[in-house]
Amino acid sequence: MNILLRGLGVLATVGTISILAFSLPSGGEARGDGGGDALPRLTHKNWQQECASCHLAYPPSMLPKASWRRVMGGLDQHFGENASLDPVTQADILRFLEANAADAGTSQMGRxxxxxxxxxxxxxxxxxxxxxxxxxDEVPRATWSRKSVGSAANCAACHRQAEQGVFDEDTVRIPK
Known part of the structure; x- marks a missing residue:
């Protein structure tokens, strides 16, 4: 009887640990220590097609909802460019950005x-x-103005896996 109870206890423990392990997000999100900056891979057709046609489709969790409203509300003067979209596409992208924004509570990175x-x-x-x-803070100001980097907004220049949502320090390679 003792062996049977111990066996059931082990099975229950293993089962609980397995459920918890497989329900955690992947990458840095699972660590929760602030060290890993990997984001869940998000897909959204209009966001990827429209935003990534000019620059990295920045992860929504990097700005709060109010910021995304400002960005999307000023597409006719989008950082010196006219990035206007038809109203339906613009509203669709905004809904996606708001649903996944830093203050939406959906990611550790956002928090x-x-x-x-x-x-x-x-x-x-x-x-x-x-x-x-x-x-x-440790990146010298001169680094941002290098021709190979362009600006601090060019995440992919140094974060080689930025398009896959990986922004951790282990994958950074600052170009010369």
Whole structure:
């Protein structure tokens, strides 16, 4: 009887651990230690097609909802370019961005981005967030102006797996 009870206890423990392990998000999200900056792979046809046609389709969890509203509301003057979209496509992308924004509560990365940000803060640029500044504080200002980098907004210049949602320090390669 003792052996049977121990066996059932082991099975219950293994089963519980397995359920917990397989229900955790992958990459840095699962670590929860702030060290890994891997994001769940998000797909959205219009977001990928329209935003990534000019630059990295920035992960929605890098800005709060209010910021995405500002960005999408000013597409006719999108950082010096006219990136206007038809109203249906624009509204579709905005819904996606808001649903996955830093303050939507859907990712660990979003929670880290929101730390120290006020409820009414709506930075227009990811590079203006405290999270970004803190994560890049050791990067010399001159690095951003290198021709091979272009600006702090060019994540993919140094984060070689940015398009896959990987922004951790282990994969950074700063170009010369």
């Amino acid at each position: 880290r981005v929101m730390r120290g940000m006020g409820a009414n803060d709506a930075p227009l640029r990811i590079t203006e967030t405290r999270w970004f500044v803190r994560k890049h």
